[in-house]
Amino acid sequence: MTMSQRNPSQNEEHFAIINGTVVLPDGLLANGMVEFVGSRIVAVGQEEQRDRSVRIIDAKGGYISPGFVDIHVHGGAGSDFMDGTAEAVRIACEAHARHGTTTIFPTTTTGSFPHIMTMISACEAVGREFAGSCGPTLAGIHLYGPYFAEDKVGCHPKDGCRPPNSSEYEKYFATNLIRVATCAAELPGAGEFYNLARRHQCLVTCGHSNSSWNEMQLAFDAGMRHVDHFWCAMSSVPSMRQRFNVPMQGSMAEFVLMNSEMSTEVIADGCHLAPELLEFAYRMKGATRLCLVTDCNRALDMPPGEYLFGNAEEGTMFRSDGKVGWAPNGSLASSIVGMDHMVRHMRQNTSASLPDVIRMASLTPAERTEISHETGSLEVGKRADIVLLDSALKVVQTIAAGKFLA
């Protein structure tokens, strides 16, 4: 089902990473060791005497962490996935791998049907290419745009936003590559969209939406379990009051906070949300229901300046100031940093322990997308998706499916 099935007979060299603290979902293991053969983890435990045939990798006293899983990411290093070329997909994925991401869900934006189909095909081709060579795993597409509410479209190209149309989205799902599917719950036809997304084993999500509690309940009944970037481009009690007047009604925020089956995500770049909101989201939802995402655009690792959000022809202009993207109307236009930045920021600005912070960037998104049997934590039998971090949580080396990325 994944876009890249790896051949286990290739690259059977046996490696042992030693001299580091292993980050497990429930704690830290000092003087730990992770061994892998080919693309699979074969041992996780305390450091011990090695026989000479094993190749040693010295973590130099840093952290041995699971590779990061990003379920919401638009591009990087000058490329947006919506550019729709294999070259653009390759460049963006490799840029995020340098920031510790080993499993990536390229994310669509509002755009025309041909542009979205072209993006999906390009991602499929690069997923296959990386599986045979070296690169992060493309675990599926996040069908994010085009089904946004017009009043919550944010920085995305407004012309491309529309209500869900089954003759269109059936073609996306027929590729069997969509693994995360977003739609604003108040749009006509949202329920049918959610039903089909669920039949395709997607994480079903509501985003760029001004939906009410009742609309969220209907969406939940149809399989919706996640809300994109909490507090950004979503409804609130004041926005419900504007829509329905009194009595004031519950919004997406209350629905997510009160319902333990709902998960969400935060953009922890330090520009979108103040520390108290990150702390609040972490305390209210906990590490098993809160994902860190980058929501990163093409300005990652690029100089400050003007860039296009979305496709290179259809996209909308934004400005990067070197810290975050800004739309011309003065609102934020998504992040420009990688997952390692989110991990450091969350660790420094909230009470979340390092295992919890790493969980939110790896195991939790893997669980929510139903790939945690394959990746998301350092466990025997899982894919050797590993990131070596120094004591300041900077990426030293990314290992994706047992291959060392530059």
Ligand SMILES: [Zn+2]
């Ligand atoms: Zn968004």
Ligand SMILES: [Zn+2]
């Ligand atoms: Zn986004």
